[in-house]
Amino acid sequence: MVLAASFLASLLLLAAAKPMDKRAMAVHESRTEPARGFFKSSVAPAEKELTLRIALKPNDIAGLETALYQVSDPASDLYGQHLTPEEVAAFVKPTDDSLAAVSEWLSENGISSKPVTPAGDMLQITIPVSQANELLSAEFSVFMHVETGSTSIRTLEYSIPASLQPHIDFFHPTLSFTRPLSSIPKFAAIRPQPAKTPAITPDATPVSDAVPASCATAVTPACLQSFYNIPTTPATQTSNKLGVSGFILVFDFQQWANSLDLKQFLTSLRPDISSSTTFTLQTLDGGVNTQTRSQAGVEANLDVQYTIGVATGVPVTFISVGENGSDGLDGFLDIITTLINESAATRPSVLTTSYGFDESDLTRSVANTLCNAYMQLGALGTSLIFSSGDGGVSGSQSQTCTNFIPTLPSDCPFVTSVGSVGGITEVGSSFSSGGFSNYFGIPSYQSADVASYISAIGTTNNGKYNKTGRGFPDVAVQGESFEIAWDAQFGLVDGTSCSAPSFASIISLLNDQLVAAGKPVLGFLNPFLYSATGRAAFNDITSGTNPGCSTNGFSARAGWDPITGLGTPNFTKLKAAVGL
Ligand SMILES: *[C@@H]1O[C@H](CO)[C@@H](O)[C@H](O)[C@H]1NC(C)=O
Ligand SMILES: *[C@@H]1O[C@H](CO)[C@@H](O)[C@H](O)[C@H]1NC(C)=O
Ligand SMILES: *[C@@H]1O[C@H](CO)[C@@H](O)[C@H](O)[C@H]1NC(C)=O
Ligand SMILES: *[C@@H]1O[C@H](CO)[C@@H](O)[C@H](O)[C@H]1NC(C)=O
Numbered sequence: 001m002v003l004a005a006s007f008l009a010s011l012l013l014l015a016a017a018k019p020m021d022k023r024a025m026a027v028h029e030s031r032t033e034p035a036r037g038f039f040k041s042s043v044a045p046a047e048k049e050l051t052l053r054i055a056l057k058p059n060d061i062a063g064l065e066t067a068l069y070q071v072s073d074p075a076s077d078l079y080g081q082h083l084t085p086e087e088v089a090a091f092v093k094p095t096d097d098s099l100a101a102v103s104e105w106l107s108e109n110g111i112s113s114k115p116v117t118p119a120g121d122m123l124q125i126t127i128p129v130s131q132a133n134e135l136l137s138a139e140f141s142v143f144m145h146v147e148t149g150s151t152s153i154r155t156l157e158y159s160i161p162a163s164l165q166p167h168i169d170f171f172h173p174t175l176s177f178t179r180p181l182s183s184i185p186k187f188a189a190i191r192p193q194p195a196k197t198p199a200i201t202p203d204a205t206p207v208s209d210a211v212p213a214s215c216a217t218a219v220t221p222a223c224l225q226s227f228y229n230i231p232t233t234p235a236t237q238t239s240n241k242l243g244v245s246g247f248i249l250v251f252d253f254q255q256w257a258n259s260l261d262l263k264q265f266l267t268s269l270r271p272d273i274s275s276s277t278t279f280t281l282q283t284l285d286g287g288v289n290t291q292t293r294s295q296a297g298v299e300a301n302l303d304v305q306y307t308i309g310v311a312t313g314v315p316v317t318f319i320s321v322g323e324n325g326s327d328g329l330d331g332f333l334d335i336i337t338t339l340i341n342e343s344a345a346t347r348p349s350v351l352t353t354s355y356g357f358d359e360s361d362l363t364r365s366v367a368n369t370l371c372n373a374y375m376q377l378g379a380l381g382t383s384l385i386f387s388s389g390d391g392g393v394s395g396s397q398s399q400t401c402t403n404f405i406p407t408l409p410s411d412c413p414f415v416t417s418v419g420s421v422g423g424i425t426e427v428g429s430s431f432s433s434g435g436f437s438n439y440f441g442i443p444s445y446q447s448a449d450v451a452s453y454i455s456a457i458g459t460t461n462n463g464k465y466n467k468t469g470r471g472f473p474d475v476a477v478q479g480e481s482f483e484i485a486w487d488a489q490f491g492l493v494d495g496t497s498c499s500a501p502s503f504a505s506i507i508s509l510l511n512d513q514l515v516a517a518g519k520p521v522l523g524f525l526n527p528f529l530y531s532a533t534g535r536a537a538f539n540d541i542t543s544g545t546n547p548g549c550s551t552n553g554f555s556a557r558a559g560w561d562p563i564t565g566l567g568t569p570n571f572t573k574l575k576a577a578v579g580l
Contacts, residue, residue: 023105023161025137029170030157034143035177035361041144044153046130050140051326053116054123055169055369056094056102064091064372068379068414072524073445074531080520082381085340089119092376098167105164109135118341124326129153136160136171145179152177170365173328178361216424218483218492220269221309224502227426227478229571232272234313235512240521242311242508243339243348243382244279244303244501246320247331247355248287255297256290257304257318258487265305265485270312279304279316284338285331286324294487302484302493303354303501311505314512317348329362329370332409336373340380347382349511349521352504354387354497358395359406359439367439371412378524383511384415385504387496388473389433393465394548396433401549404435404465410472411437416525417472418499419564420479421541426568427556428544429479432496434554434562436469445530446471449560461551474529476541476564477503506569513580522578529566537573538566 034040044050058064067087070078094102099120106113106125113123129140136158144151155174215223224230246255259278267275281289300318307316321331332355339347359367374384388410389396395405410417410433420429442450450471479499481492511521528534541564546553554562 023163025159026162026165028158028160028165028168029175029363029365031175031363032156034154034156035179037147037179038143038145038177040141041151042142044129044140044142046128048129048153049126050129050132050153051124051126052132052174053172053326053328054102054113054125055172055365056098056121056123057167057169058092058119058121058372059095059098060091061372061375064088064375064379067091068375068524069527071379071381073527074533080523082520082523083379085118085380088340088376088379092117092119092121092372094121094167101164101167105161111135117337138174143177169369170363172366176328176362176366178328178330178357211424213424217481219478219481219498220483221306222269224310224478228506228569230310230506231509231571232312234273235311235509236313237512237515238315239345240314240508240511240515241346241348242307242314242316242504243351244307244316244318245335245351245353245355246287246289246297246300246303246318248321248323255300256288256295256320257300258293258296259291260293261296261301261485261488262304262308264488265301265309268485268490269483270309273312277308279308279318282317282319284319284321284325285334286322287320288322289318289320296487298484298486298493299354299497301486302482302497303352305484306482306498306501307352307505307508310502311508314505314508329366333370333373336370336377339382340373340376344380347380349381349523350383350385350504350508351377352385352501353409354495354500356386356389356396356410357408359408359411359437362408364439367408367412370409371414371440374409374412375414378414381521381523383504383507383522383525385500385507386410386415386417387500388417388419390431390495390497391433392431392546392548393433393435393461393551393553398431398548402464404461404549406435406437406439406469406472407433408439411440411470413440413443413470413526414524416474416503416529417565418496418503419473419476420494420496420499421476421544421564421568422478422480426478426539426541428476428541428546428561428563429494430544430546431494432473432476432479432544432546432563434471434473434546434565436466436471436562438466438469440470441468442470443526445527446474446560449530452559453557453561456557457554461554464549464551471560471562473562473565474526475503475538475566476568477506478568503569506571506574509571510574510578510580513575514578517580519579528578533577535566537570537577538568539570540567
């Protein structure tokens with residue numbers, strides 16, 4: 001590292017001394033082969049227009065991280081004093097030098113750019129393939145996804161002027177291969193309702209300690225209320241919004257949230273609230289929310305039914321992200337950029353997302369920028385909740401593997417990852433993804449937990465996971481046999497997709513009571529969750545394994561573990577823990 005840095009310094013001097021020379025190029029990113037499941041099918045047509053994004057180096061991302069922890073750590077004087085968008089942008093924006101250097105290079109090449117983030121840390125350009133190849137000494141080619149036949153234009157290597165390396169994080173999309181939207185894991189699959197479903201009447205009265213036996217075979221909002229002491233009384237604060245991410249899955253069922261299915265669900269499973277309770281629709285990147293009933297999405301229906309059905313009275317926004325974005329990340333970055341740019345009045349205080357990637361699908365640099373976008377939204381006061389994935393230690397879904405596959409965005413240290421449990425006596429679900437990141441180091445809030453887990457398992461799974469990576473999930477919630485309405489029928493679904501919206505609902509209800517008491521919302525949760533006070537509000541889950549990659553995976557045990565995290569929440573205790 002030291003050698004590389006001083007080499008770079010001398011290149012800079014050289015460039016400064018001879019400004020008219022052709023810029024010395026340096027390989028900026030490369031990989032030896034495409035992501036698995038893809039192959040190179042042809043050269044990209046020279047005249048084809050490419051839209052590329054240039055991530056500029058933020059001027060003080062470490063400063064933003066410090067500020068995030070200050071407002072998120074209950075022990076800090078600044079706890080709850082979330083940043084303004086201007087304060088966030090001041091940390092994230094590129095330096096004037098960076099902007100000038102990059103603009104000069106682009107204009108030398110006759111290329112115009114426009115900023116696509118509020119802080120201007122990401123620029124977008126549109127140029128033909130031939131010019132992109134020349135500009136970046138690249139070889140943009142057409143890569144095909146074997147399973148679906150869908151194609152994308154990528155390069156396995158590109159260079160930038162060495163003098164610009166201190167200013168540019170990366171060009172994108174170049175080396176990242178997000179799998180076509182159809183194989184973004186849909187963490188839930190509908191299966192037929194059992195011949196005889198037990199009749200379940202929601203408990204209108206406050207929870208008793210006994211969970212109805214029917215909750216072992218079909219989980220409903222009433223079951224969750226009973227498991228976790230969640231109140232049934234409606235929230236009162238209209239400013240406290242809960243956002244639900246919806247991504248379109250092109251080759252599969254479209255992920256549209258159906259209002260009639262929601263009504264049917266509420267009529268049957270929340271008879272104590274108005275069956276007309278619904279969501280507000282927000283769209284970006286050409287998103288829509290078609291209401292043809294047969295086109296409802298299982299995932300989208302699940303997500304709106306278990307937010308509106310559990311976060312009683314909290315205003316829910318379904319955010320439909322379409323296919324017309326150009327973030328090269330299926331809209332994952334665009335949705336965050338959109339929310340960062342919103343006013344506090346419309347920005348949700350909790351965002352739940354039940355979609356994700358295998359970490360290795362994205363390059364380290366792209367994953368880092370995505371995770372830093374979550375850092376920005378967290379600093380503004382939004383709690384980001386992600387499902388941990390459904391493949392146990394094999395990642396987002398069951399697949400063959402040698403080494404364990406972590407999931408993104410769940411393993412970004414600035415989000416809260418939710419795993420799954422099942423049963424009346426809760427046990428970690430075998431599909432509940434968990435493990436350790438290869439990209440993100442262990443954040444301090446969980447360092448003692450990760451160290452003690454790794455020491456407790458000894459040599460088990462040695463070499464298959466990264467002992468210095470961020471451990472996930474952070475918490476767990478029921479995620480098996482959730483009863484949902486889909487295309488006018490009831491059915492059961494499994495997956496951490498069930499767990500994430502349920503946990504998001506609990507946090508939203510806490511926020512409602514905090515706002516009512518004149519206190520700030522919770523924002524980035526993890527420093528609180530892992531504090532002595534926070535963790536005491538969770539039931540530790542000590543059994544269950546998450547097999548995958550031809551192993552038994554990890555085992556749940558006393559304390560934090562990479563299947564169930566800190567355990568499952570108890571609303572009554574959480575209320576006390578947040579000072580209500
Ligand atoms: C931010 O929002 C404003 C209007 O509220 C809009 O004009 C601008 O284009 C947005 N910026 C980005 C980067 O989305
Ligand atoms: C999305 O892009 C497609 C193809 O360019 C276009 O036909 C469609 O109208 C766009 N949708 C929206 C809502 O902008
Ligand atoms: C393990 O994780 C650390 C921390 O994020 C990272 O620096 C390292 O490269 C990872 N190792 C591998 C083999 O991926
Ligand atoms: C939740 O906490 C309350 C208050 O401490 C306690 O009475 C109740 O038994 C707890 N419920 C569970 C399921 O642990």
